[in-house]
Amino acid sequence: MQDLIDELGRLPGVGPKSAQRIAFHLLQSDAVDVQRLTDALTQVKAKVRFCVICHNIAESEQCRICADPRRDLTSICVVEEPKDVVAIERTREFRGRYHVLGGAISPIDGIGPDDLTFRELMTRLASGEVTEIIIATDPNLEGEATASYLARFLKGMGIKITRLASGLPVGGDLEYADEVTLGRAFEGRRLLDA
Amino acid sequence: MQDLIDELGRLPGVGPKSAQRIAFHLLQSDAVDVQRLTDALTQVKAKVRFCVICHNIAESEQCRICADPRRDLTSICVVEEPKDVVAIERTREFRGRYHVLGGAISPIDGIGPDDLTFRELMTRLASGEVTEIIIATDPNLEGEATASYLARFLKGMGIKITRLASGLPVGGDLEYADEVTLGRAFEGRRLLDA
Secondary structure (H helix, E strand, C coil): CHHHHHHHHCCCCCCHHHHHHHHHHHHHCCHHHHHHHHHHHHHHHHHCEECCCCCCEECCCCCCCCCCCCCCCCEEEEECCHHHHHHHHHHCCCCCEEEECCCCCEHHHCECHHHCCHHHHHHHHCCCCCCEEEECCCCCHHHHHHHHHHHHHHCCCCCEEEECCECECCCCCHHHCCHHHHHHHHHCCEECCC | CHHHHHHHHCCCCCCHHHHHHHHHHHHHCCHHHHHHHHHHHHHHHHHCEECCCCCCEECCCCCCCCCCCCCCCCEEEEECCHHHHHHHHHHCCCCCEEEECCCCCEHHHCECHHHCCHHHHHHHHCCCCCCEEEECCCCCHHHHHHHHHHHHHHCCCCCEEEECCECECCCCCHHHCCHHHHHHHHHCCEECCC
């Protein structure tokens, strides 16, 4: 039992108390429910791998998006993690393809450009189809550093390089925005056509 | 006592329980402390009025910002409320002047353009000094409606009309952004110079 609690406690966001609660819950569950969970865990490790094109998670050689012929080949949205792909797909704003870097440049954590999939991105650009790279790394320190690096890396290739807008979250109140965000919203103000 | 609790309970964000707590706190405070509070309340009503130029709160005819000769006369930032001026001043991004509308257009609340200081804004523009109007109404439904109205209202005057950027709050994680905000961040993406 303590082994299970320890293992559960290693999961992100699961503290010792939650781990204990989950363990006791599983103990009282039907054996078949527990079997379904262990099956799902085994399957995930056995089946899920990374797309050979974009490095998103995939259940076959290519991910669902790269395998979809309706997706636009001319634009690539560069993100840090597979979960960012999920977030952007939910917006239904983007019909191109992705490239998952596998993280952000972070000297403190010892993550440099060589630990990410920059080279694989270069290989994808060789075909010359891509006209726009949208950099959608996180709007924090590491994400901005990665965006700058990427922009320099891709410079002179004749590809339009854009970055997601920083600014005020939609639906909120201006007075609740933090100073840096409000400052960026000012900086990035856009012309309004009436 | 019940009168005081009722009065306190009318303040925004003060529920019946908080009102009671404050009332009892005041009851136990020194008379001089309570006097300072009542003085401050009386002074605020007696002294604070609205700037004749921008309709921000002011302690004399003009507010601190309109009275400051170092502020740029060529750009006006239009906001809904005086508290938005405070928020923008904190960013130190803006050196122009403000115009406080006194709210946003909201048909549900019966607030139309005539209830706001649009006409006063027009009067300010007559001198021809202003080259940019930055619309900083809230990034919600009413704020957007007010921004559109204002843009149409000011059209054809040869003034550059801009709107604060909507997008990802700085410092956050892309995956935590709501869909609408992330969609706007995509829409408003900007060219990155390496």
